[in-house]
Amino acid sequence: MIYQGNAVSVQLLDDGIAELKFDLQGESVNKFNKETVEDLGKAVDAIKGNSDIKGLVVTSGKSVFIVGADITEFTDMFKLPEDEIAGWCLKSNQVFNAFEDLDIPKVVAVNGIALGGGLEMCLAADFRVLSEKAQVGLPEVKLGLFPGFGGTVRLPRVIGVDNAVEWIAAGGQHKADKALKVGVADAVVAHDKVNDAAIDLVKQCLAGKIDFRAK
Template identity: 40%
Template sequence: MNVLSRKVVQELGEIFTEISEDPNVITVIVTGAGNRAFMAGADIKEFPSWLEKSEEELMQLTMEIHQTFNMIEHLKKPTIAALNGITLGGGCELALAFDIRIAEEQVQIGLPEVKLGLFPGGGGTQRLPRLIGPAKAKELMFTGEPISAAEALKIGLINQVTENGKALESAIVMAKKITANSLQALSRIKEAVNKGIDTSFDQAIDLEAQLLTEVFQTEDIREGVQAFIEKRKPSYKHR
């Protein structure tokens, strides 16, 4: 069921560190093994040991999750989560750290932590309201009830619904479209949106202007403009 164990969190951190440093990777897709779950949530079997830990130890464990999810959210490359099965709890929170979410019709997505007497602790209380608004986010977290892929699309929680078994295929199609563009531009779009949304409009516009000034210093913009003039497809070097 692809549970979010401490080992999985560590492995995600390791692979995304590699991805961040690999110049050959432009767009990243993550999906779940098998066809039952993208990720079913936290590893509940670990929770009894958590009950015995000190406040300091619990804070350390929680921050390990935040550090990994923050790394994914702020990766300077576009990311797509291909949701190929149930996406609950920590799995939903992981998906929220991605730029784009594509879900199969079968998918149930939600944050059921309240039913265990706790609440989303992997960024769900912060990322979900920013994505779908505070009222709907509170409803999903207060009730703990999952919603269908169709409902998730309706409220803006996911970007696209596909037939069962087609999430990864659709993600690859989208990734190819994205990867045809310059990473110099893509990374600045992501930075402008991610940082700008948490600042005032005037500060966000200043950030956009700064990033636009930077992109005009890249090799790729010269290639893009020249390709347009010559009526051909650009060949970006991502520099």
């Protein structure tokens, strides 16, 4: 095991490919609470420090991928001074940026719901493979919140400004075929094949068949 936290783990598979798995202990779903964000940062540091890792697949140990941020933490957080809130936002974004900046092919295997911060995590990777049962979106606008983990920047880069404005402003929850059509998903596969398909895509990148840096 390369890294083991309460929410995130990293282990080396075959052919230099590592698996970063979200599996928040004591919870029925994965969500981005403070602990998970901090865990992700530590996992990324562990990956950066391991030269054996040539590619990365991101998975979930639960029936959903990540349902979003933990909004139960917001009540106390929003009572803080503005500079402390801004500092938390900056620190959190630095974690997602560090993941994005890993100079290895990164493919997310989305096995179920990936909403809000869950989708923003996917957007920080190079490729997204979705299960046919997956659903993705940025519904936080319905709570009066804008995507805070980089989604307002990364989504337009992936699907264009027109589609991104619609996804962000309407806050819809989209099925896998819709995600594939607009370009959020790079592939949609059978539910029981999503992890294998993501690993295969990493292998194609490592073999030089796909230029992940250009992507």
